[in-house]
Amino acid sequence: MWIRSCTMPEPWQGMAAQPPLYHQGNDPATDGHDPAGPSPQNPDHQAKIFPLPRMPHFPSSPLFPLVMPDGNAILRATMGRITLYILRQLVTGTVLVTVGLLCILWLTQSLRFIDLIVNEGASVGTFLSLTGLLLPNFLIFVLPISLFGVVLFSYNKLNTDRELVVMRAAGLSPLGLARPALLLAGVLSLTGWFLTLYAVPESVRAFREMQWTVRNDVGRLLIREGAFNTVMPGVTVYVRSRLASGVLQGLLVQDSRKPEQTVTLMAERGALLAGEHGPRVLMVNGNRQEVTTGTGQMSLLYFDSYTLDLKTSGGGEKSDRFRDARERPLSELLTIHSGSDASVSENDIHRFRVEAHQRIANPLSAVSLTLIALAFLLTGSFDRRGSGKRLLFAVGALVLVEILMIGSGNMAVKSLMLIPLIYLSVLLPGGLALLVLVRPQVLRYLLRRK
Known part of the structure; x- marks a missing residue:
C-alpha cells in the first residue's frame, strides 16, 4: 500500500490541523490492488489515488456524547448486550431443568397416593389436585440446584467456545460476566421467599385438609358387595348386598384396632353415616362379640341398634387436627x-x-x-x-x-x-x-x- 501526503481538501479546512492521508484504492473485488496498476506486464502504470478521510475533531460541548459516544458508553452498551445474551441462555435452561425435575419428583411422590384411588375411592381429579399441592414444596429445593447446574453448563460452554476469552478481551471483569447469573439468582431468591413465607404453608395446609377429607368422607368409602373390604387399618367390613337407597344388608365387621381385644359385629342391615369425628357404621338387629387376647374370654352382646366409629388416627375435626411446622x-x-x-x-x-x-x-x-x-x-x-x-x-x-x-x-x-x-x-x-x-x-x- 502506497501512502502519500497531499493538500487538504476544501470541505475539511478549519476542522482538523493535520492533512488527511491518501492511499491506493482498496477495492474488495481486487483485494486492494488496481487491476490497471503496476504489474510485471505494465510496470510504468501509475496507480489510482483515493483519499482516506480522517475523523474530524469536534469541539467539546454538552452535545458531544450524542454525536460521538465515548469509550465508556460503548463498553456499557456492549456489557448490556452480553448480559442479555447470557441471561437468555440461563433463563431458558433454568426453566427447562426445573420443569424436568418437577415432573420427576411429582411422578415419584404421587405413587404414594395411588391407594387413595384404589382403596379410598377418590376420583382422578382429587388425586391430581392433592398431588399438585406438593409442587410449591418441591420448588424450594429444585430452583437453587437447577440454577447451579445451568450456570455450570452455560458458562462452561461459553468457555469451551472461547466466548469468555473474547468477552474478557473486551474488558469485562469476572463480576461483569457474573452479572446475568446474579440477576437471575436474585429473582429466584425473591421467588423462594414468596414460596417459603406464603405459598408453601398454604399449600401444605390445603394438602393436609384435603387428605383428611378424603380419608374420613363417608361418600368415598369403597364398599364392594360380596367381598371383605379393609376400610381402614384394623377394620374389615363385609356386605352381602347394597340397595339403591344406600342400605347395607348382611353386615359383618371385624375391629382389631386395639391389640388387646378383637371385636366382631354382625347385623341384618345397616348404613354408612357421616359423623362429627369421621364416618360411622349404623347397624340394626345384630350382636357384638368381644374376645380378650390375654385371657381368651369372650363376651356376647345382642343389640337392636349399634354405632361403630371409623375414626382414623388422623380423625377428629379439622380444627382439632395437629398442624405441623x-x-x-x-x-x-x-x-x-x-x-x-x-x-x-x-x-x-x-x-x-x-x-x-x-x-x-x-x-x-x-x-x-x-x-x-x-x-x-x-x-x-x-x-x-x-x-x-x-x-x-x-x-x-x-x-x-x-x-x-x-x-x-x-x-x-x-x-x-x-x-x-x-x-x-x-x-x-x-x-x-x-x-x-x-x-x-x-x-x-x-x-x-x-
Whole structure:
C-alpha cells in the first residue's frame, strides 16, 4: 500500500490541523490492488489515488456524547448486550431443568397416593389436585440446584467456545460476566421467599385438609358387595348386598384396632353415616362379640341398634387436627409457646423456631450456590484441556453446602443457641465465593496448593 501526503481538501479546512492521508484504492473485488496498476506486464502504470478521510475533531460541548459516544458508553452498551445474551441462555435452561425435575419428583411422590384411588375411592381429579399441592414444596429445593447446574453448563460452554476469552478481551471483569447469573439468582431468591413465607404453608395446609377429607368422607368409602373390604387399618367390613337407597344388608365387621381385644359385629342391615369425628357404621338387629387376647374370654352382646366409629388416627375435626411446622405461618412459628397451646411440646417449639429461620435463610442459597459456580468457572486462565477439575470442585462444594444446611438445622433443633449456624451455612460459602470473584488470585493460590 502506497501512502502519500497531499493538500487538504476544501470541505475539511478549519476542522482538523493535520492533512488527511491518501492511499491506493482498496477495492474488495481486487483485494486492494488496481487491476490497471503496476504489474510485471505494465510496470510504468501509475496507480489510482483515493483519499482516506480522517475523523474530524469536534469541539467539546454538552452535545458531544450524542454525536460521538465515548469509550465508556460503548463498553456499557456492549456489557448490556452480553448480559442479555447470557441471561437468555440461563433463563431458558433454568426453566427447562426445573420443569424436568418437577415432573420427576411429582411422578415419584404421587405413587404414594395411588391407594387413595384404589382403596379410598377418590376420583382422578382429587388425586391430581392433592398431588399438585406438593409442587410449591418441591420448588424450594429444585430452583437453587437447577440454577447451579445451568450456570455450570452455560458458562462452561461459553468457555469451551472461547466466548469468555473474547468477552474478557473486551474488558469485562469476572463480576461483569457474573452479572446475568446474579440477576437471575436474585429473582429466584425473591421467588423462594414468596414460596417459603406464603405459598408453601398454604399449600401444605390445603394438602393436609384435603387428605383428611378424603380419608374420613363417608361418600368415598369403597364398599364392594360380596367381598371383605379393609376400610381402614384394623377394620374389615363385609356386605352381602347394597340397595339403591344406600342400605347395607348382611353386615359383618371385624375391629382389631386395639391389640388387646378383637371385636366382631354382625347385623341384618345397616348404613354408612357421616359423623362429627369421621364416618360411622349404623347397624340394626345384630350382636357384638368381644374376645380378650390375654385371657381368651369372650363376651356376647345382642343389640337392636349399634354405632361403630371409623375414626382414623388422623380423625377428629379439622380444627382439632395437629398442624405441623410446615403448615403454620411465619409469625406463629416465631411467637408460639407451650403455654398458648397445650398440644405443643417443648420439642415442637424448637422445631417451629428452626423452621422459621430456615424459611428466611434457605432462599438465599440460590445466590450462594450461583456465586460458588461462578467462582470456579470465571477465575483462572483458559485451559485447552477443559474445565473438568473446576466442575468437580464446584459439585463438591454444592454437596458440602447442602450437608451444612441440613446439619445446621438438625443441630439447632437440639439447641436454639445454634440457630446462627443456619445463616452461616448459607451466607459463608457465598461470601467466600464472592471474595474469589473479586480477588481471583485466591482461587489460583488454593488450586496451586492442591
